[in-house]
Amino acid sequence: MLALVLTAPHEFVVKEVPSPSPRPNEVLCRVRAIAICGTDVEIIEGSFKGRWPKAYPFIPGHEWSGEVVEAGEIAREFGFVPGTRVAGTSHSGCGYCRMCRIGRYNLCLNYGREDLGHRQYGHYTQGAYAEFVTQTIKSVFRIPDAMPFDVAALCDTASIALHSVKRAHIDPGDTVASVGSGGMGLLVGMCAKALGAARVLVVGGGKRLERAGALGFETVDYHGGDPVARVRELTGGLAPRSRPRSTSRRSCSRR
Ligand SMILES: [Zn+2]
Ligand SMILES: [Zn+2]
Known part of the structure; x- marks a missing residue:
């Protein structure tokens, strides 16, 4: 298969590499769409060298969608058959530690332990800037037939946005600044x-x-003066010093 292979910081080539084959709980997928994450750029630049990736050569890419072409025995039992349309996410927790068992597998206590089943695709595990990628069925999600692949490739990203917004406890009718x-x-x-x-x-x-x-969003240009003052002006917001704690729940940021 063709893949984008990073060989050193800032150095990559598109070349033929062996196609990965799925283990029992994995699927081999044809990548149909992939997004470029801000983290990908930093990985390519070598900002996290030694961690993401641990070593070169390395295939980045983790915001993708595609279809199953081959499924391991366990994957098939869970209904992942050739043709199943899926979107991938980067984390695949060990599945057994405390964090995995409360559903917070992105904070798996066995992070980096591939021997214990942990993976983070496109970060330290080989990723999806390729014609095919192999991932565990814990890290792929079925998508509806009506969802275009380019939209589905943003499922990982959108899930992070949704998580941020849920943490801000937004109620119907609230005003939010992103x-x-x-x-x-x-x-x-x-x-x-x-x-x-x-x-x-x-x-x-x-x-x-x-x-x-x-x-359709209201916009505040941060080149046009203090954006906090402008948001406050538009929303009748209070000055930070006198702001009661609860109002901080009414805004959210990318973090
Ligand atoms: Zn990303
Ligand atoms: Zn875990």
């Missing part, structure tokens, strides 16, 4: 609206902020 007008900031705005926010202000700049406006 700091950042990139992919994540826009997804945070969309998730806030989906959870009932009446007004969503996106703080950002340039073409990305124009995009936020085109998507």
Whole structure:
């Protein structure tokens, strides 16, 4: 298969590599769409060298969608048959530690222990900038037939945005400010609206902020003065010193 192979910081080639074959709890998928995460750029630059990736050569990529072409024995038992449309996520926890067992597998206590079943695809486990990728069935999710692959490739990203918004405990009718007008900031705005926010202000700049406006969000340009003061002006917000604690629940950011 063809894959983008990183050989050193800033150095990569697209070349033929052996296609991976699935273990019993894994699926081999044809990658049909993949997004470029901000983390991918840093991985390629070598910002996390020694951790993400642990070693070269390495195939990055973790925000993808595609279809199953081959399934291991356990994967088949769970209904992952050739043709199943899926979206991938980067984390696959060990499944047994305390964090995995309360559903917080992204904080698996056995992080990095491939011998105990942990994986983080495109970070330290080989990823999906390739024609095919092999992942555990814990890290792929079935997608509806009507969902286009390019939209499905953003499931991993959108899940992080949704998690951020849920942590802000937004109630119907709330006003929300999303700091950042990139992919994540826009997804945070969309998730806030989906959870009932009446007004969503996106703080950002340039073409990305124009995009936020085109998507129907109120916009605050951080090049045009103090964005906090502007948000406060638009929302009748209180000054930070006198702000009661509870109002912090009414805003959320990409973190
Ligand atoms: Zn990502
Ligand atoms: Zn675990």
